[in-house]
Amino acid sequence: MLDFDVISPKTSHELFEVISNSQDKNYRFGAGYTDLINDLNNNLQQNLTVINLAKLNDNNFKAININENGVQIGALVTATQLLENNIIQNNYPVLWEATNSVASGQIRASATIGGNVCQASPSGDMSCALVALKAVCEIIDSKGNIREENISDFFRGVKKTSLKKNEILRSIFVPINISKNIKSGYIKVGTRNSMEIAIASIAYHFQKDEQNNVIDAGYAIGAVAPTIVFTKDACDFILGKNINSLNETDVKQFANLIKKYAKPISDIRASAWYREEVLINLSETILK
C-alpha cells in the first residue's frame, strides 16, 4: 500500500544532481529501509520521492577506510559489514557490541550505520556507541561542500538532526585510540535477547595508561532522554582516576553525575523509574 517514486543514483555526481533537482519536492533518503518503511507505514506523505542510496557506487559512502587518525566508516556500511571487520572488533568493542545487539541477523544485513545515525532515535544502538567514541559526522551538500560535526551536536531531538534539506551524511569518523589499554563495551537493557529496542543503554569506552589511570573517557546513555547523551561531567570526573580500583564513593559520585543527564519517560515498555534505576545500577557495575 506504499505508493512513492524511487530514484536510484549510481554515482555521487548523479546523487548531487538528484538532490539539487528535488529541493522543492518532498523526498527521503533510503539506505537499508529498516526504519524508513516503518516510518512511511505509520505516516505516508503525499507525492513522496525516495532517493534510493542502495545502488550508489561510491566508496566514500560504502567503505571502511583506515588511516593514521582513525577509521572513516561510510554511511552505507551495514551492521553486518561492521561486525565482520577485525579493526572495529579489536579497537572499538563498544561499537562492535552495540552493532551486534541490533535487531536480528536479517535486519543487520540491511541496516546501515548512516541510517541508524540519521534516524536519530534515542535508542539507536550503533549511534550510542558512536557518541561514546566521540565520532564526527561528515556531511556533504548537493554542491559538494563538506562540513564536519561532532555526533553529539548532530542529534537535535527525537528523530531530529542538524541535516539541512540539501545535505546528506556521507561517512562517520571515529578517532584512533591513544592507548591500547582500553575498557570498552555496550550494555543494552531490554526484554528479549534479539529483536529488541533498548529500554536503556550504556556505551562506554575508557582509554587507560599503563597504571590503569583513565586518560580518555567516553560514556553515553541511550533511551533515557530525547537524544543519546554524552555524559561529559561523569567523563571529566573519571579522568586521571585508576579505574580498576575506584572506591565506593567515587563509584557513587560517577553514577550521580550520570543521573543528572537522564530525563527518562514512562511508556508501555518501562517506567521512567525503571529506566533510571537500571541506568544507575548498571553504571555502578561497570566501574566495580
Place this chain on the structure above:
Amino acid sequence: MVKELKIIGKSTPKLDAKERVTGKSVYGHDIELPGMLHGMILRTKYPCAKIISIDVSEAKALDGVMCVITAADVDVNQIGYKRDHPIFKSKTVNCNRDEIAAVAATTKEIAKKALSLIKVEYEVKKGIYNPFDALKEDAPKLNEFSHDKFGNKNIGESFHYEHGNIEDQKKLSKVIITKRYETSRVTHCCMATSNITASYSKLDGQLTIWASTQVPFLYQRDVAHALKMEPSKIRIIQPIIGGGFGSKLDMLPFEPICALLSIKTGKPVQLLYSREEEFIASPTRQPMIIDLTTGANENGKFTFREVKITMDNGAYTSWGATTPFVMMQTYSSLYQVPACSFDAKAIYTNNPFAGSFRGYGNPQATYSIETNIDLLAKELGIGKDEIRLINANYKGEITGQGLNFKTCGAIPALKKVIEESKYSQRIKSQISNSKSQESGRYKKGIGLASMLHVGGGAKIYRSDGCGTRLKIDHYGYLTIITGSNEIGQGSETVLAMIAVEELGIPIEKIKVINTDTDVKPWDVGVHASRTSFVAGNSLLGAIKLIKEKLNKQAAKLLCIENSDFIYQNGSMFHDDKEIKIDKVVREMHFGLPNELCVVEYFYEPPSSFQDKEFKGDVSGNYAFASQAIEVEVDTLTGKVKVLNVFVSQDVGRVLNPLALQGQIEGGVATGIGFALTEEMIYKNGMLLNPNFHGYKLLTSMDMPDVNFYPVETYDDAGPYGSKGVGEAPLIPTAAAIANAVADAIGIEFYSLPLSPEKILKALKEKTINKVLSI
C-alpha cells in the same frame, strides 16, 4: 513386555515438511480466485459509546467499491457461545474490537480508503474495565443480550462444583493459606494472521468458505446459524493453517461478515487481518483473579481447596467463559484432594472478549495451585519436592470429581524431573549458602510444578468422536480421509505412521485428506489434545475393517482358509505365501465380489458426560506432567533468565518423537512468555501494544535448553497406549518459573507476568526494609 513396533516410536518428519520449508504451502493468504474482491472491516473508535449515526454514502460512491454493509443491511442472528454478540453493532459499541461496517472493493487500497470515508458519530460513554466494578449495584448492564440468570446483570456465566466436606477438612489442617492470584491477558500470536475467503454462488445458493477454523463441522453450523442458512449449503475448506493454539475455536464476526460481502456481491471476497488487527481483534487468554485457600495437615497431606475465580469476560461471551470445565478438574483432582469447593464467574466488562487458548484455563489454575503448594511446604517445613510426592496422583485413583486414573505417570514424572534437575541439591544449596549468595549480582533458583490434563479427548459436546474413510487404489496407494484437522501439530503424519505400522504400506504411498467438510466424515475438532487419540483410534478401527476385506480376498486368491496375514512392504504374507496388496484390490474390483477397497468407521471415545454436578469420567485417559525449571535473576535489572527446563510427561506411549519434542518445546516457549514477558496492555479498553515491538513474544534466541523425559504408561484406551500431549507442556511452566524466582530471591509474586520492573521494585523494597529493620 511392550511389543517393538516398526515405525511408531521412531522420529518421522512431517508429511508436508518440504512444502513448508520451501514456501510452497498454500496458506489462506495465498488463495486467489477469479474476480476476487477484498474485504475490510471498520471497527469502533471507542470501547464504550452510543452510535448516533453511520454514514456510508461517500464510501459507496468511491470507484472500485462494490459493497458497503452495516447492521442495517443484513438479516442475521447473533453469535457466540451465549448468542449475546451481534455481528455488526448498530446501537452501542462495547469493546475496542466492535465491527461497525464492512466494505468489499476491487483492491485492498480502495477498501482501506473506503473505510476512511465512513462517518460514524458516537456519544462516548464511560466504560467499565474492571470486573469488580461491573459487579457493583450501580453499574450499568454491559451486555444488553445477557440472560440475567446468575443473580447479577453482569455475570455472563457461572460454575459451582464441590466434593468432600470442607469444614471437616479445615479442622484437620495444620496450615491454611489464602492468596489472591492474578494472571494477565495474553494472545496466541499465530504467525499467519486471521484470514478467510468466501465465495457465494447466486446460481445455486452454495457458500464455500476457506477458513482457518479448528472445528470445521461446528463452524459450518455456526456460520449457518449466523446467516440463517442451511448448514449443508455451506462448504468449509481449510487451507494450510499458520497457527491455531485454540484461537480458532470461536467463529468471530469477521467470518460471517466476509460471507455476507460475498453474498451481497456474488463474488469471492477475501478478508485478511493486518498484524495490528490480529492483536486487537483475535482471541486472548482470559485474565483471571483467583482467590485460593488451601490446607494441609501436619504430615503434609493436602486437606482441601477452596477457590473463587473472577474472569474478565469482556463485552461478549466466547468459549473462554467455559474454561472452568477444565480448571475445576485441576482444583479437584491435581494431587489427592479430600475436599474441594470451586466457584467461577465470567463478568462482563468493556474489555475485549477472550477465547480459548492452549491449556484452556489450566495454566492459570495450575499457576495458583502450584505456587500455593510451595507456600504450604515452607510453612510446614517440608521439602517442596516431598510434599508433592506425598500427595501425588496414583494409578487406580478415582478422584472426588470422578476422574478415573486407569494409568498414571504422575509420580514417575515428578521423580524424573527432581532427579534430572538435581532439585534437592540445588534448592538446599540455596538455603545453606544463602550468606555467600547475598552479594552476587545474579541469583539462581529452581522451581517445581506439575499438571493434570485430559489425555483422551473431553466429552463436552454431544459427541467427542471422529470418522475415518479408507480407500486403497489399484496401485496399492492408501488414502486416509479423516474428520480430524491439521493445524501444524503433525496429526497427518501420525495417522500415516499408524497406517504404515498396520498395513505395511510405505509412507510415500499414503495420502491424508482432511480439509473439506463436503468430503470428510464428522469430527468435533482439533482441541483438548485429542486428535492423535481420537483420530488414531478411529483410524485403527477403519484399518481393522479394511484388513478383514483384504484378508478374505487374499485367502480366496491364495486358496487358503480365511485367516490373518502379516502386512509388510505393500504385500500380505501367510506362512510362505505372499500376495501384493494392489493385486488383491484389483481382484476385489474386477473379479467377484466386484467391490472397491473402501471402508468407513466412526469412533466415539468411552468417556462419559459429566452429571449436573460436573462429576464423571470425562476423558478416555489423563495426562500427567512435571517440570523443574532453573532460573537466574539479575538483581540489577530484575530480568529473569531461564537457564534450564526439565520436562517429564506421561504421554502413554511415544508415537512420533520428533513431533512430540516439537510440542514440548513449543509449549514451554509459550509458558515462558506467559510467565515472564507477554502482556496485552490496555488503557480504558484500548490496546496500547498491538505489535511485536511492544508485545514481548519471545524468539528462538531466548529459548533455554529443554530436557525432555517421556513417561510411558501404555494406557489401554489410546492408540498403542498413547495419551494426548499437546497442551500439557505449557500448563506447569509459569508455575515452575514463579516458584524458581521465589527460590532465587526469596520474594513471592502473586501476579503474572514476572516483569523485570515488578521484580526490581520488589528487590528494592526488600533492601529498604532490611535497612530499616537494622
